[in-house]
Amino acid sequence: MNTLTHFDSPQLPLLHRGKVRDSLRAPVGERLIIVTDRLSAFDSVLETAIPHKGAVLNGLANFWFAKTAHIILNHVIKLVDANAMLVKEAEPIRVEMVVRNYLTGSMLRGYQAGQRTFSGVAVPDGLTKHQQFAEPIVTPTTKEESDREITPENLVREGWVNQELYDQMTVKSLALFKAGSELLAEKGIILVDTKYEFGLLNGELILIDEMHTPDSSRFWSAEDYAQNPETAEQMDKEYIRQWLIAHKKDDQYPRALTPEVAQEASRRYLDIYERIVGEALPTTDSEDVRARLLANLSAAGLLKAANEELKTL
The missing domain is CATH 3.30.470.20 (ATP-grasp fold, B domain)
Incomplete structure (x- = not known):
């Protein structure tokens, strides 16, 4: 399963790279947020990315923003990809x-x-x-x-x-x-x-x-x-925190997860998405996440010549 660990584009200046999200300047002044598959625990980004994690976070955030817009307005303009959201630039x-x-x-x-x-x-x-x-x-x-x-x-x-x-x-x-x-x-x-x-x-x-x-x-x-x-069963990333705690050595947490732990973490993220939204996440294990993202950004008018960028990224 491929993962999205970061996103860069010469057409979209990088504004900020956080623990999980990459924020870029969109062409007409909005902000493009790319939710990656990076995982942060105990104030550190692990070396192991979690398949589908970014799409789960992005999809759930979009779901909740829509459900609560009557309570308070939010920054969402539109979802442009399973891992990407175009938002208004707020302070x-x-x-x-x-x-x-x-x-x-x-x-x-x-x-x-x-x-x-x-x-x-x-x-x-x-x-x-x-x-x-x-x-x-x-x-x-x-x-x-x-x-x-x-x-x-x-x-x-x-x-x-x-x-x-x-x-x-x-x-x-x-x-x-x-x-x-x-x-x-x-x-x-x-x-x-x-x-x-x-x-x-x-x-x-x-x-x-x-x-x-x-x-x-x-x-x-x-x-x-x-x-x-x-x-009570905890249905969030506590599973990963507990694994890190159990494998702590010399007062240091592991920097990477085993393939089995990463796969189980991915399953748990997908499960909570489906339980909340009521349907499975619309992504697949076989798709090329970066190619799909570039194609969708191009279709949304946020990138030009996405095929050329794909060759260089």
Whole structure:
């Protein structure tokens, strides 16, 4: 199975290469986001790419953006390929709005160590692993080289956002989380926690980046959770994190996955896509991902002479 590890084009200037996404300048000023098959874990991009991963993330983000456009406008113009999305150029807000509805992950580890306040939100004593909160909470972080837990008051004090904008982001984040939780509940999936990113377009708050994907969210099987909350099946990239933890040596995580782990990870990404969207991802193992991408970019008028580019990439 071939994978898409990066994308470059002399016709489309590279704006930013993130851990998973490559952002390029489109011909008339928009931004072209290429979602690659790179995989990031523990703040590091692994050497092993995961087949279909980029298409899963891109397709799920597009699905959720369409489902929530009545709550808040987003940056999507159109999906131009399974791995590519043309979006409006917004000014990103360097804050991640993390919404949590269960005690798990890093918050659980902090709680077990005695921490009771998270990003300014106080939680009570006596909570158990994976216990649901009385209501979802918002625990923002800064978007820096290493994301930093921060209170809303300090976000405003340090100049990341003003109070009015933060309040608006909070309201929208909770509304998005509610909508996502309700839709996923119908499919037997619990939206455990997630993060949202926002930007400003002509002074108006819009939703950007991705939402409710296996990379940005934690999912559990509702059936498993009902049987035993502490061992509920996690339906996201936690499978890969746990493999890396199990194979850590000399305080270093592996830089690459085995073929078997990569294949299983791909299967899990495809499975969560199908469970959420209700149909299989429209890609195949045999297709040349880069050739398909170039052809679709050309058909969308974003590239000229795609065949010549294919020879050089």
